[in-house]
Amino acid sequence: GAVVSQHPSRVICKSGTSVKIECRSLDFQATTMFWYRQFPKQSLMLMATSNEGSKATYEQGVEKDKFLINHASLTLSTLTVTSAHPEDSSFYICSARLPSLRYEQYFGPGTRLTVT
Amino acid sequence: DAKTTQPTSMDCAEGRAANLPCNHSTISGNEYVYWYRQIHSQGPQYIIHGLKNNETNEMASLIITEDRKSSTLILPHATLRDTAVYYCIVESGYALNFGKGTSLLVTP
Numbered sequence: 001g002a003v004v005s006q007h008p009s010r011v012i013c014k015s016g017t018s019v020k021i022e023c024r025s026l027d028f029q030a031t032t033m034f035w036y037r038q039f040p041k042q043s044l045m046l047m048a049t050s051n052e053g054s055k056a057t058y059e060q061g062v063e064k065d066k067f068l069i070n071h072a073s074l075t076l077s078t079l080t081v082t083s084a085h086p087e088d089s090s091f092y093i094c095s096a097r098l099p100s101l102r103y104e105q106y107f108g109p110g111t112r113l114t115v116t
Numbered sequence: 117d118a119k120t121t122q123p124t125s126m127d128c129a130e131g132r133a134a135n136l137p138c139n140h141s142t143i144s145g146n147e148y149v150y151w152y153r154q155i156h157s158q159g160p161q162y163i164i165h166g167l168k169n170n171e172t173n174e175m176a177s178l179i180i181t182e183d184r185k186s187s188t189l190i191l192p193h194a195t196l197r198d199t200a201v202y203y204c205i206v207e208s209g210y211a212l213n214f215g216k217g218t219s220l221l222v223t224p
Contacts, residue, residue, distance in 0.1 A: 004159075034211060043203070044160065044214040093159050095212075105152075105212060107159030 002028050004096050006108035013084055013115055021079045021111045023094030029074035030096035034105070035067075038091040050077045084115040120204045125219040128198075134191040136218050138204030141185040147207060149180060151189045153200040154217070160203065163189065194222045 003026040013019045023033055031052050036044040048058045048069050056069035068080040077096075081088055095107040121139040128134040140149065151163040164171055164178045166187070171178045177190040191198055203217040 006159075036214075043216050044154075046211050046213060049211055091157070095159070104162045104165070105160075106162065110157070110159050112157075 002026075002096070002098055002104075002106040004030075004094065004106045004108040006092075006094060006111050008111060009109060010112045011114070013113070015085055015115055016083055018080055018082045019084055019113060021081075021092055021094075021113075023077045023079070023096070023108055025075045025096045025106075028096075028098055030077075030098070031074060033071060033077040033094055033096045035069060035077070035079050036093045036095070038093060038110075044093060047079075081113065084113070086115045089113055089115045120206055120215050122202075122204050122215065122218045124216065125221070127221050127223060128191075128194045130196055130222055130224050131193055134189075134194040134198065134220060134222070136189040136191075136202050136204075136220065137186065138188070139186045140204070140206045143184050143206050149178065149184075149187050150205040150207065150212065151176070151178065152203045152205065152212070152214075153198075154203070155197075155200045160214075163202075194220075196222050196224065198222050 005024045007022045033050045035047045037047050038044045046059050047062045048056045050056045050069050050071040052071045052074050058064045071077040091110050093110040095105045148165050148167050150165040152160040154160040164176050166178045180187045199222045201217040201219050203214050205212050
């Protein structure tokens, strides 16, 4: 099946700094990628939809200036958490759809962000 | 997208069938039913999806009632590795909105 990778798997950063998370589709081209956030013992919350070559669409309540999403190629989307704060500590997960199979989404393994 | 209701948790003995119910009484005609699962601290995994007909693949079976207001995911022979949170999602667009899901515990 299709494989989606994320890097890094874990990151610890200091409050006020920025951190970039990469999401790659390894064996297919993804015109659309999604970014989710999951707090402990909670469900996944969709943050934004990322379309290759265009601006991301953010869900209500997600600050687009804080969570910068770039989808510059068909295999790479990045999420940059700017000026991170402890409350941004969470599990960030990306996913991608195969263009030919709109019904299946493939998820990355997730990135655990801890802001100290 | 229609809202779904699932039990918070379920137990199943290893080797037995696990039947996970989902209510989606407000589902509309063009909305699909999807099932994903998430093993602890991993990304979700696609299991199966359906529109009207029952579906089966190598992982599971999906039974959708005739009125489409509910469905059941069946894991025919549950193993310990099937312990996970199972999400039933109804959507017609491209984004998945995850609810709370059912935490399935498979016991020896």
